[in-house]
Amino acid sequence: MSVRVVARIRPLLEKELNKDIIVHSASNNDGKSSNVVKIPNPKNESEEFSFTFNSVYDQPTTQEQLFSAEVNPHLKSLFNGVDVTIFAYGVTGTGKTHTMRGGLKLAERGVIPRLLSAVFRRAKRIAKDTEGDTTVSVALSYYEIYNDKVFDLLEPPEKRTPSGLPLRAEANGKTVVAGLSERPCEDLKDFERLYIEANNNRVTAATKLNAHSSRSHAILRVKLTQTTGDMVRESTASAIDLAGSEDNRRTDNGKERLVESAAINKSLFVLSQCIDAISRGEKRIPFRESKMTRILSLGQNNGITIMILNLAPIRSYHLDTLSSLNVSSRAKRIEVREIENEVVFKQAPRTNSGTSTGGMARQPLRPLANAHNIHSGAAAAAAAKPADRPVKLFNVYTDKSKPAPTTRPANISAKRTSPIHKRHIDLDANIRPSKITRPELPRPSLVPRSAKPSQPPSQAPSQPSISADQIEAMVEKKVSEILASRKQSTPAPPPEISEEVQKRLEALERRIEDGRHDDPRSEGYRFLLMARQHKERGEYASSMKMYEMALPHFPGQEARLLGKMEKLRLRIAAKREGRDLPPSPLKGTKSRTEDEDDEYYNGADADDDEDVFASKKSKGKGTKSRAKAKIAEDGPVSRNLLDIINSRDIARIMSLQGFGPKKARDLVGYLDTDDALIESLDQLRGVPGISGRTIDRAYEGLVAAGAGA
Numbered sequence: 001m002s003v004r005v006v007a008r009i010r011p012l013l014e015k016e017l018n019k020d021i022i023v024h025s026a027s028n029n030d031g032k033s034s035n036v037v038k039i040p041n042p043k044n045e046s047e048e049f050s051f052t053f054n055s056v057y058d059q060p061t062t063q064e065q066l067f068s069a070e071v072n073p074h075l076k077s078l079f080n081g082v083d084v085t086i087f088a089y090g091v092t093g094t095g096k097t098h099t100m101r102g103g104l105k106l107a108e109r110g111v112i113p114r115l116l117s118a119v120f121r122r123a124k125r126i127a128k129d130t131e132g133d134t135t136v137s138v139a140l141s142y143y144e145i146y147n148d149k150v151f152d153l154l155e156p157p158e159k160r161t162p163s164g165l166p167l168r169a170e171a172n173g174k175t176v177v178a179g180l181s182e183r184p185c186e187d188l189k190d191f192e193r194l195y196i197e198a199n200n201n202r203v204t205a206a207t208k209l210n211a212h213s214s215r216s217h218a219i220l221r222v223k224l225t226q227t228t229g230d231m232v233r234e235s236t237a238s239a240i241d242l243a244g245s246e247d248n249r250r251t252d253n254g255k256e257r258l259v260e261s262a263a264i265n266k267s268l269f270v271l272s273q274c275i276d277a278i279s280r281g282e283k284r285i286p287f288r289e290s291k292m293t294r295i296l297s298l299g300q301n302n303g304i305t306i307m308i309l310n311l312a313p314i315r316s317y318h319l320d321t322l323s324s325l326n327v328s329s330r331a332k333r334i335e336v337r338e339i340e341n342e343v344v345f346k347q348a349p350r351t352n353s354g355t356s357t358g359g360m361a362r363q364p365l366r367p368l369a370n371a372h373n374i375h376s377g378a379a380a381a382a383a384a385k386p387a388d389r390p391v392k393l394f395n396v397y398t399d400k401s402k403p404a405p406t407t408r409p410a411n412i413s414a415k416r417t418s419p420i421h422k423r424h425i426d427l428d429a430n431i432r433p434s435k436i437t438r439p440e441l442p443r444p445s446l447v448p449r450s451a452k453p454s455q456p457p458s459q460a461p462s463q464p465s466i467s468a469d470q471i472e473a474m475v476e477k478k479v480s481e482i483l484a485s486r487k488q489s490t491p492a493p494p495p496e497i498s499e500e501v502q503k504r505l506e507a508l509e510r511r512i513e514d515g516r517h518d519d520p521r522s523e524g525y526r527f528l529l530m531a532r533q534h535k536e537r538g539e540y541a542s543s544m545k546m547y548e549m550a551l552p553h554f555p556g557q558e559a560r561l562l563g564k565m566e567k568l569r570l571r572i573a574a575k576r577e578g579r580d581l582p583p584s585p586l587k588g589t590k591s592r593t594e595d596e597d598d599e600y601y602n603g604a605d606a607d608d609d610e611d612v613f614a615s616k617k618s619k620g621k622g623t624k625s626r627a628k629a630k631i632a633e634d635g636p637v638s639r640n641l642l643d644i645i646n647s648r649d650i651a652r653i654m655s656l657q658g659f660g661p662k663k664a665r666d667l668v669g670y671l672d673t674d675d676a677l678i679e680s681l682d683q684l685r686g687v688p689g690i691s692g693r694t695i696d697r698a699y700e701g702l703v704a705a706g707a708g709a
């Protein structure tokens with residue numbers, strides 16, 4: 001089935017005025033319930049864009065109505081072993097926290113307390129109906145992702161380490177938070193106590209950092225364990241309140257705040273990239289670019305996913321609202337598999353022979369690890385303040401890396417209890433299929449306000465239309481006078497990236513992957529990588545945004561980055577004015593040309609993102625000139641390498657070239673989970689997160705050090 005995407009328009013706040021309302025709900029399903037959001041074209045207010053969703057909830061919608069319509073119907077599936085993820089996405093101040101958490105009064109309670117209340121009610125009923133044969137236990141985990149670091153909210157802030165909790169890739173391809181605490185929760189009172197305490201932890205931690213708690217993504221996991229005799233079935237409901245983004249340029253204070261904003265923007269930006277890539281059926285989804293997207297693994301996770309897009313109805317949010325409408329309408333196209341989690345047995349089933357060690361038989365690990373299957377969906381947002389909102393860009397880059405694993409491991413003691421339900425992609429008539437490599441955004445219909453549509457707006461072919469690129473451009477730049485003069489023509493497809501450029505980008509990406517994650521600049525390098533990727537694809541505005549996000553990470557080098565941004569600005573302006581600058585793909589040469597822009601791409605400047613990184617990484621290593629050692633798969637160096645890996649000693653593993661602390665921790669986590677011994681380099685290549693390139697580097701490092709010789 002597809003991700004279910006619903007929009008909720010919040011009511012006016014105290015100081016907001018009726019006359020400023022620009023967002024309305026409508027219906028294109030024969031006047032039944034609303035499923036369309038209408039918003040004027042900021043360039044021409046007599047025209048309107050229409051975005052179709054699974055459902056749209058207008059201002060008067062109560063908390064109870066939203067819960068009953070969107071969450072309650074999935075309780076049954078949750079108890080049947082299907083994971084459910086609900087996430088709120090939207091611009092700052094549009095009602096995400098109100099929707100998820102809500103107020104203290106009964107009527108004001110949001111999705112989360114209502115969900116818990118419904119879970120406990122149902123659990124009681126099951127226990128009663130089965131006369132106690134089936135017991136249901138509930139456990140909570142609650143954490144936040146702040147500045148791309150994961151912190152346990154059930155632990156006091158004093159216990160936090162600066163780097164936060166690591167993520168770990170499970171053997172089944174899922175990403176979990178290692179070391180996250182889990183508290184049993186007996187009833188609603190218990191929940192309220194834990195939840196209030198955790199939210200206080202969030203506020204206290206934020207205050208210490210001079211931040212605001214809504215600058216982090218908050219993820220609550222409710223794990224249900226149903227036990228009937230030997231059989232244990234687990235499922236998880238995840239409720240996520242994403243942070244809203246904020247304009248770096250409007251942030252009035254110091255570096256911390258800039259980094260915080262950049263981290264939020266980046267994770268939301270990456271999320272939109274993931275949504276794009278998935279909806280376009282690309283092989284590689286850039287989940288790994290941020291912790292939030294790694295955890296959400298949108299489209300990779302099985303179960304039910306509901307995205308609630310929160311919207312403010314008023315004009316001051318106009319461009320941001322358009323931006324979030326764009327992202328979320330693409331999310332509808334993501335398919336997720338509604339699969340029940342496997343039932344596991346407390347003891348090995350009797351039919352199993354031979355391997356049991358009696359009553360204390362070791363329980364199967366993998367199905368239980370599913371319990372930590374934290375997943376959810378999500379999407380990006382826009383800036384908080386009305387004027388000079390940040391550039392919002394939702395382009396995608398492609399790369400050629402391996403797709404994320406999607407296969408589930410076989411498990412001898414588990415049985416699948418239901419078939420896979422899979423629905424086809426939910427394509428609206430107004431979603432234009434992609435013809436070229438550039439991402440295609442859903443194309444909202446554009447209807448003159450005066451005209452009464454005789455058919456659903458999204459199906460009115462004779463209506464004038466505006467391309468998604470133009471919407472994007474409007475969002476990214478409030479230069480409507482330039483936009484107004486722009487012809488409404490479909491922009492030319494971006495230049496294809498040459499193989500040479502692609503190689504360089506991949507090399508840069510690998511360096512980042514292999515880089516030390518405690519290097520404070522590694523985040524900056526990621527932004528630089530994305531900037532380069534967008535630049536090479538001709539997506540200059542996106543590239544500029546990435547350079548902007550990189551800025552706070554490179555103190556002392558602002559001038560250099562600002563120079564790059566200035567050149568991009570010139571290029572964007574030239575493009576808008578219809579002056580066709582020559583295409584700029586790198587040809588792999590360092591020669592300068594007469595053309596200033598080509599010089600930018602082909603000259604020394606073109607490589608300096610990579611060079612900055614390379615010069616740092618190459619200290620004492622001479623990576624560029626290193627000759628590639630030929631690997632003897634069963635030679636002494638390989639055996640030495642495997643010994644180090646199997647030692648599970650993080651310090652020893654980190655001594656290998658190409659293994660940073662994170663990679664080492666993840667590897668040890670993987671080995672521990674599986675209780676595995678790696679017996680060959682080939683087997684090592686199959687470990688999640690360990691690429692062939694990593695092994696080559698480690699091997700070469702040992703050869704250079706004379707180890708194993």
Ligand SMILES: Nc1ncnc2c1ncn2[C@@H]1O[C@H](COP(=O)(O)OP(=O)(O)OP(=O)(O)O)[C@@H](O)[C@H]1O
Nearest residue numbers: 010011091092093094095096097098099214243244
């Ligand atoms: N449906 C609603 N009914 C009444 N008030 C609402 C509703 N939605 C939002 N509000 C009010 O709007 C304001 C902003 O809402 P909220 O804090 O939930 O936004 P947010 O999107 O979570 O913002 P941030 O990204 O900063 O966390 C709050 O005062 C909230 O009480």
